Amino acid sequence: MPPMSEVVEYKGYITPKDRRYSKDHMWIKIVEGKKARIGITDFAQKKLKSIVFVEAPEVGKEFEAGETITTIESLKAVGEIIAPVKCKVVGYNQKLDDDPGLINKDPYGEGWIVEVEVEDPAEIEKLMTAEEYVENVVKKEA
Numbered sequence: 001m002p003p004m005s006e007v008v009e010y011k012g013y014i015t016p017k018d019r020r021y022s023k024d025h026m027w028i029k030i031v032e033g034k035k036a037r038i039g040i041t042d043f044a045q046k047k048l049k050s051i052v053f054v055e056a057p058e059v060g061k062e063f064e065a066g067e068t069i070t071t072i073e074s075l076k077a078v079g080e081i082i083a084p085v086k087c088k089v090v091g092y093n094q095k096l097d098d099d100p101g102l103i104n105k106d107p108y109g110e111g112w113i114v115e116v117e118v119e120d121p122a123e124i125e126k127l128m129t130a131e132e133y134v135e136n137v138v139k140k141e142a
Contacts, residue, residue, distance in 0.1 A: 008130040011142050013043045015134050016108050020127035022084040023137055027108065034121055035090065037112040038081065040072070040103060043138050045111070048074040051103045054096040057081070057114050062088045065123070069114055072103065081113055085123040091115035 008015045015021070019029035025044035030036045045051065057070040063083035070081045093112050095102055103111035118124065128136060 008134045010134045010138055013041075013046065013134070013138055013142065014108075015041065015043070015130040015138070017130045019108075020084070020124050020129065021133035021137075022082065022127055024080075024082040024084070025137070026082055026084045028084045028118075028124055028127065030118070030121060030124065031115075034118045036087070036116055036118050036121075036124070038069070038084065038114045038116060039107055039112040040079070040081070041133070042107050043142070044079065045104050045107045048072070048076060048079055049104075050075045051100045054093075054100045054103070054113060056092050056094075056097070057089045059089050059092065062086075063116075069116075072100070072113070083116070084127055086119040087116035088119075089114055090117050 006017050019027045021027050025041045028036050028038050051074045053073040055070045063069055065085050067083050068080045069083050072079045
């Protein structure tokens with residue numbers, strides 16, 4: 001978990017400032033060049049509760065922003081992993097095959113879901129900051 005000075009905390013939900021967010025509760029963070037990781041937010045994983053399965057996405061497939069990359073299942077519901085920007089899947093967190101609960105334990109670290117190549121990294125800057133995500137999404141739904 002990042003230091004508290006580097007996160008926005010609201011009603012127990014943690015939102016790190018080092019990545020961008022979509023209204024669909026996805027986070028995206030560039031890890032190198034045009035390669036980025038996508039996962040779900042702390043808010044989303046707490047709403048889903050115990051995550052029991054992650055469908056492996058199709059590596060090599062391209063997605064427009066807003067399209068469903070894959071799905072995750074919890075005891076409570078099925079959630080969609082939605083592309084926050086135009087991208088191509090280049091990898092998947094295979095640790096989730098054995099332990100999908102990593103998303104619940106560490107949604108911003110070991111619980112990342114998919115690795116993508118972003119067509120235009122500038123698109124990420126158009127997504128919400130941690131502060132905007134908490135203000136526009138979490139406070140309305142919490």
